[in-house]
Amino acid sequence: MSLLNTHTISLFVTNAPGVLSRISAVFARRAFNIDSLVVSPALDGKFSRMTITAVGDSKSLDQIIKQCSKLIDVISAQEYDGISILEKELALIKIKTSDKYRTEVLQVIQHIKATTIDLNDEAVVIQLTGNSEDLDSSIAMVEKYGIIEIVRTGKVLMTKGTDKT
Amino acid sequence: MTKKTTTGADVLLKVLENYGVQYIFGHPGGAAIPIFDALYDSPLELVLTRHEQGATHMADGFARASGKVGVVLVTSGPGATNTVTGLLTAMMDSVPMIVLCGQTIRENLGKDAFQEADVFSMTIPVVKHSYLVKDVNDIPRVMKEALHIATTGRPGPVVIDLPKDVTGADCTASLDVEVNLPGYTYQEKVDSQGIKALADLLKKSKKPLILAGNGCIISSAEKELATLVRTLQSPVITTLLGKGAFPENDPLSMGMLGMHGTAYANMAVDKCDLIFSIGSRWDDRITPGNIEKFCPDAMKLHIDIDPAEIGKIVNPDASVVGDAKLVLQELNKLVSELDSKEWVAQCQANKKKYPMKFKIHGGLKAQHVIDEFSNQTGGNAIVTTDVGQHQMWAAQFYKTQLPKGWISSGGAGTMGFGMPSAIGAQLAKPKACVICICGDGGFQMTLPELSTATVQNLPIKIVIIDNKFLGMVRQWQGLFYDNRLSGVELKGSPDFVKLAQAYGMKGFRIKRPADVSKVVAEALAYNDGPCIVHAEVVKEDNVFPMIPAGGTAGDMILEEPKKRMEKPKGST
Structure with missing residues (x-):
């Protein structure tokens, strides 16, 4: 059994009902859990871009990618690693802010380059963007003040240069 | 009453007709009535089956014997769900097939309407592709795409879910529509x-x-x-x-x-x-x-x-x-x-x-019957099988000479596949000798299709290897589970010769090794319609050689082992 790693797969698919079901069925059949999934229309609205992150062994993932590629609705499916791609994720984080810690929290927020998008007596909602690993470490820094809720968009990616993803 | 307009159903059948389809295997129901209505005026021939699973296996046998697409037409809900086994069978063995399913009207989709089933979702893992048609004018394109997908590259089944109000609506779309499948490629050039x-x-x-x-x-x-x-x-x-x-x-x-x-x-x-x-x-x-x-x-x-x-x-x-x-x-x-x-x-x-062998004496052996069919046909018949011991003996002893002369459910291992697929194969190859070799277990799973064989008057020879057991599971229980026989004894089967007669078919019986040659010759000479050959074989014979599941050639046993064996590590 090979090591379990996080993999990021980008799929270019037809924008049609049922496409997501077909793709998730390929992952589910091998008991691969999808960590995050982002779907949005592509430049040409007939197609969609899908970015999936999932944890599993590489050999199984190769097979999953091949089986996704086989789907009639999938134009391309490819795994990407960090070297050739730009990747970003957005997170909204709701943090407790008592009078005692408010200043400290706001300082930390500034330090991690988050944007405050809502603030009241008991909580602050901040917005973070960056690559997923940076978001993880930023979130760790505010954790001790008490996180009420986190919503993350999941990773999106694009290749560098002029080539299409 | 004359029809004035062209409906989606008319167009659907026209595309199939233009493609060269001759037979549709199917069973009607409320949501499919517009398509059956269109069939009334179509040159396509309906083979009316007794169960939708039978229809899929017939289309499958037709496709494997001819290399052409097999077409199935069923209604919504249970009609459609009854095709799932046939879809899996076709998917596993790469068989080109189109399954047309009636569906409730669009307005009712997702509302638990009468005979509504989410066929599109539930068939995703067992199809090469599928469609839910929401616009009648998409029918020509969808049909052409489906035929293209089913028959090219690695072939496979395509499901088309057709709401009743879509097939019944007027269709104004041209039949000369282009297939547009940007995500579908297969290797055409040689590497x-x-x-x-x-x-x-x-x-x-x-x-x-x-x-x-x-x-x-x-x-x-x-x-x-x-x-x-x-x-x-x-x-x-x-x-x-x-x-x-x-x-x-x-x-x-x-x-x-x-x-x-x-x-x-x-x-x-x-x-x-x-x-x-x-x-x-x-x-x-x-x-x-x-x-x-x-x-x-x-x-x-x-x-x-x-x-x-x-x-x-x-x-x-x-x-x-x-x-x-x-x-x-x-x-x-x-x-x-x-x-x-x-x-x-x-x-x-x-x-x-280490030749393949069996003992001719000491009771009638399945191998003997199959070997005789092989010899008397020179291996030139189309043989279909079910799944289990008889299938393996048929594979071992029927010396197939014809490409597309061996039709068996390999990947799915579907019991009940043999007899309906023989019907499809005989329709595809009217002049061929078509023999279905099945067991007493699998045969009874799709037995009602005997009517279909009779109605179509097809001279298929249905050889029932009757050992009164679900033999392959009994073999495993015998070899690996201390012979604790559980759920494998088939009591209460009918007299298969009388059953043949009840269906208006010819019935033959083989009980003794001495009768094999004569009865096989008689059955092969009988071409006035379908016949059953009831071979009452010894009850507890096992298939050898055997490599226990998951093992290698080194684990192969050539004959009945003297000692109890370890449970195999592999799957079934």
């Missing part, structure tokens, strides 16, 4: 570099072994395969579904490999220095659980039309994605005779030393 790599590795082999699979049958590569085999002077083994790709009475044929393959095939696998799969997917009936133990010292070569099969089980030393026939045509230009005389002699010596 010359890859083929050269195959040829280079072949040159070095002194102990080559060609493994012919279903891909050879689907691509009709039998001539090219024979040329390759004779040029190289390489022994050939086949998978269950590869039977017929190469004549099984040829001295270079080593028969079927795998769990119940011939001893000499499995010995060749163990000792070869190169194994070359042409259209086989190295499945778990022919490879051990630990794939490292599968011919460990041999080079592995692989041709497959489906890129997802390359490296799925075996990581090949060289591989080509493409159609077997086209690839072999090019490969044959690059190969010459190998230094394989010793190896061929060794394989042929094993063939003499």
